[in-house]
Amino acid sequence: MKLDFNEAPLLAVWETTRACSLACGHCRAEAITTRDAAELSTEEGKRLLSDVSSLGGLIVILSGGDCLNRTDLEEIVAHGKGIGLRLHASPAATPLATRERLLGLRTAGLDGVIFALDGPDAAAHDSFRKAPGSFDQTLSSVRLAREAGLRVTVSTCIAEWNYRHLEGMIGLTTSLGLSCWDVYFLVPVGRLSSLRGISAQDFEDAFERLHKLSLEAPYAVKLAEAQHFKRYVLEKRSRGAFLRRQASPAEGGGEAPDQAVNAGKGLVFIDHVGNICPSRLLPLAAGNIRTHPLAETYRGAHPFRELRDPKLLKGRCGVCEYAELCSGSRARAWAVTGDFLETDPFCAYTPKAMRIASQAAG
Numbered sequence: 001m002k003l004d005f006n007e008a009p010l011l012a013v014w015e016t017t018r019a020c021s022l023a024c025g026h027c028r029a030e031a032i033t034t035r036d037a038a039e040l041s042t043e044e045g046k047r048l049l050s051d052v053s054s055l056g057g058l059i060v061i062l063s064g065g066d067c068l069n070r071t072d073l074e075e076i077v078a079h080g081k082g083i084g085l086r087l088h089a090s091p092a093a094t095p096l097a098t099r100e101r102l103l104g105l106r107t108a109g110l111d112g113v114i115f116a117l118d119g120p121d122a123a124a125h126d127s128f129r130k131a132p133g134s135f136d137q138t139l140s141s142v143r144l145a146r147e148a149g150l151r152v153t154v155s156t157c158i159a160e161w162n163y164r165h166l167e168g169m170i171g172l173t174t175s176l177g178l179s180c181w182d183v184y185f186l187v188p189v190g191r192l193s194s195l196r197g198i199s200a201q202d203f204e205d206a207f208e209r210l211h212k213l214s215l216e217a218p219y220a221v222k223l224a225e226a227q228h229f230k231r232y233v234l235e236k237r238s239r240g241a242f243l244r245r246q247a248s249p250a251e252g253g254g255e256a257p258d259q260a261v262n263a264g265k266g267l268v269f270i271d272h273v274g275n276i277c278p279s280r281l282l283p284l285a286a287g288n289i290r291t292h293p294l295a296e297t298y299r300g301a302h303p304f305r306e307l308r309d310p311k312l313l314k315g316r317c318g319v320c321e322y323a324e325l326c327s328g329s330r331a332r333a334w335a336v337t338g339d340f341l342e343t344d345p346f347c348a349y350t351p352k353a354m355r356i357a358s359q360a361a362g
């Protein structure tokens with residue numbers, strides 16, 4: 001199914017709380033230890049889910065912080081399920097992720113959970129997270145979630161520090177019984193700005209490996225903040241040879257082969273106090289659900305409108321023949337250049353128009 005991203009997002013991410021007992025140095029949410037009194041209430045959260053559903057949205061990710069800090073999570077999930085949404089939660093891997101809690105969420109209608117794993121072993125993962133025991137806790141949470149009947153996604157942020165562990169991560173993830181491996185590429189924003197991403201050439205090499213993996217892996221491979229993967233596939237393979245097994249809506253995927261979800265384009269992020277942003281990595285608030293209708297904001301407010309108009313793109317992306325399909329990571333363009341319409345600086349591609357111009361000049 002192909003959604004019109006001008007009308008409806010495929011995916012809404014709601015940061016249910018910023019409270020988390022972990023304090024990972026790279027956490028985008030800048031997690032705090034206790035719940036913010038200003039975070040959306042149960043009723044506001046349910047209304048938000050109803051608004052997403054009326055807007056035509058299909059999938060909601062309940063993120064954090066650690067969403068398990070919300071004692072009303074089951075009630076919220078049950079509401080979302082009752083109005084036909086697919087719901088995933090992305091809890092932190094802490095002792096709060098008990099068998100009982102995960103079973104309760106499954107019973108309430110939760111479709112799946114997403115756990116973060118950044119390294120292939122305890123040494124790499126725990127030292128990066130600065131949380132001894134986090135690796136083992138994550139594997140245990142993955143097992144409990146599977147036993148509770150939940151689809152499990154592992155999400156890995158690829159950056160310079162762990163790129164060398166890619167093969168190790170493939171080995172680990174293929175052994176965990178996952179439904180989906182969500183590989184997302186660093187956008188240096190907030191606390192993440194202290195990290196370095198991989199080079200444009202490394203992106204191409206990672207695309208090669210992940211495309212191959214997608215043809216043989218026991219799970220769906222989903223790439224995020226790597227919109228130029230679609231250009232890579234079209235460029236290197238014949239049309240129609242897209243991923244054999246793309247992530248389905250149940251796995252948090254579901255974009256059509258000729259669509260790339262991007263900030264504000266198929267994606268909307270609502271932060272813990274209700275601000276409506278194009279993505280969690282492009283946190284430019286266009287309104288607040290307490291005062292602005294979600295539908296009007298997504299469909300017509302700045303910067304959502306501009307983010308969906310490929311004619312406004314600048315630099316290489318602005319003249320690229322793949323702009324409509326790909327358009328580059330708008331969050332990364334913003335994080336690196338300060339302008340969300342600029343070139344995605346980590347794309348190695350030279351558009352045809354630029355090659356022709358350079359040949360004519362030279």
Ligand code: SF4
Pocket residue numbers: 227228231316317318320321322323326327328329343344347348349351
């Ligand atoms: S130049 Fe921009 S639009 Fe073209 S493939 Fe690269 S990121 Fe995508």
